[in-house]
Amino acid sequence: MTSDAQPEATPDETYDVIVIGGGPVGENAADRASRTGLSVALVEAELVGGECSYWACMPSKTLLRPGAVRAEARGVPGVTVGDDLDVAAVLARRDQMVSDWDDSGQVSWVEGAGLTLVRGLGRIVGPRLVEVVAEEPDADPDDLPRTRRLAARHAVIVATGSVPVLPDVRGLADANPWTSREATAVEDVPESLAIVGGGVVATEMAVAFADLGARVTVLSRGSLLGRTEPWAGEAVAASLRELGVDVRLGVATEAVEPLPDGGVRLVLAAAGPEDGGDAPDLSPVTVERVLVATGRVPRTQDLGVDSVGLAPGRALEVDDTMLVQGLGSQAGTGWLYAAGDVTGRVATTHQGKYQGRVAGDVVAARFGDPDADGAPTAGERPPAVGARPEPWSRFAATADAVASPQVVFTRPEVAAVGHTEASARDAGLDVRVVRYDLANVAGSSVRSADYAGSAQLVVDAAREVVVGATFVGPDAAEMLHAATIAVVSEVPLRRLWHAVPSYPTVSEVWLRLLEEYGL
């Protein structure tokens, strides 16, 4: 059967719920959806565990960790640290962290959770109908791939993630550029690497490859980490330069030209009108390899969403119950949900998993027995399809809009949650901003003789609650969750004052920030 087949055709298999995409988000959504007795099929085209486990979060953080430890150890007198990392050992540890790109461990988890794994590329062919095309590794290439038609009695949850964007730059596609996949799966570290982009992937990979010994150039059309506080991006740019990275800001890559030795030359132009600052260095960059890190887009191009009236290539817009919007007459009883990168809401694993839990709980409670033994939804009922859920209930992804945390694992780390100062003002809040130098708390000087970093709270002055926080510094990642709790729970500052940080920890900065505020 081909994708032209009619949706009315008899399905090969029927499940209560079908989840398309077995990344971190799909796994969570499927697990939660199954908890009220519903049968759930999880459709995965590549590796169960998705981008995060094999080509994103886990390998990238593993590549960054040795350099972070080395830098921290250098700040502690009495510890002897060598200059070069053992690259082979770093890559071996990376291989171990991605289980050598073998998903059998995650498959065991899927089976243990009582889900049915269906391997292949899923495609929606009508309301509650999914066609799965499985590549048969040993099949005769002349044979058609095997196709299965799955029907969902109740719901389909889409968690297909995102794909990288390749900008339209002359010669770039022919230069065999890396995306984050090839960078995180690196086997032979190139002698030189140009990174196009100035966001999260670009900055993290710049640190990782500088640590691994490559000569790195970052080509960003604006500042670095444009969605965080400007001072955070500036701190990362400064430290990258200290690491020996050539950071060019305000530059556009106009063309990529092949060189006879197999390398490439990148031709640059100014990215925008002169802003009165330093003119960017536009001299051409010659490197062995190019990494494109210019963002990702939701993966809906090959998903068949046009069969239910949605536009391929666009994010699946959802309400706070993760119900897909815009289905018109195809909406039926509310059968289509989405979570994770594919929604275009937030592109982090933890927030996507949170959305997956919401989608799964809504489906489990709406279509299963909500009071089934062990059901997390016992005693609670989801809103009617299309109705606004109670904010902060288990059926609403309320935190997406107000308290979505992110850590950028550069050196220094940048950890932020909620509003930046600019986004808070744009939202019409009357804000007060307090900053404190992390080097001035006792805990940081114990940690390291050269600890440098900064912390900031954005406070809604009318309610006197924290609406945003940013920490920049070594291990700033581990300080973020306290801020996330403060933002989500809207703790009044006068109450927060009684949350006494231990001495001597870097977290004592919370006390200093409140003192700066005037408490």
Ligand SMILES: Cc1cc2nc3c(=O)[nH]c(=O)nc-3n(C[C@H](O)[C@H](O)[C@H](O)COP(=O)(O)OP(=O)(O)OC[C@H]3O[C@@H](n4cnc5c(N)ncnc54)[C@H](O)[C@@H]3O)c2cc1C
């Ligand atoms: C280099 C890099 C580093 C990152 N580091 C971090 C980090 O440190 N922390 C963090 O929170 N986030 C990080 N992210 C973001 C994080 O990887 C994503 O937000 C997360 O993977 C999204 O999860 P997902 O399940 O929505 O999508 P994915 O992880 O992309 O999973 C989607 C799954 O769906 C499958 N699929 C797609 N289409 C189909 C189909 N039609 N049929 C069947 N299966 C299909 C795919 O094969 C894949 O397995 C990083 C991203 C990158 C690129």
Ligand SMILES: NC(=O)c1ccc[n+]([C@@H]2O[C@H](COP(=O)([O-])OP(=O)(O)OC[C@H]3O[C@@H](n4cnc5c(N)ncnc54)[C@H](O)[C@@H]3O)[C@@H](O)[C@H]2O)c1
């Ligand atoms: N630690 C983490 O949480 C982590 C790590 C890596 C990636 N991620 C997620 O993955 C997603 C993708 O990361 P990313 O760094 O690719 O995207 P991004 O949106 O963070 O950054 C994209 C960068 O590319 C630039 N850019 C866009 N189009 C361009 C063009 N045509 N030419 C030149 N520059 C261009 C932008 O100005 C920006 O600097 C992010 O949304 C991020 O949340 C998360």
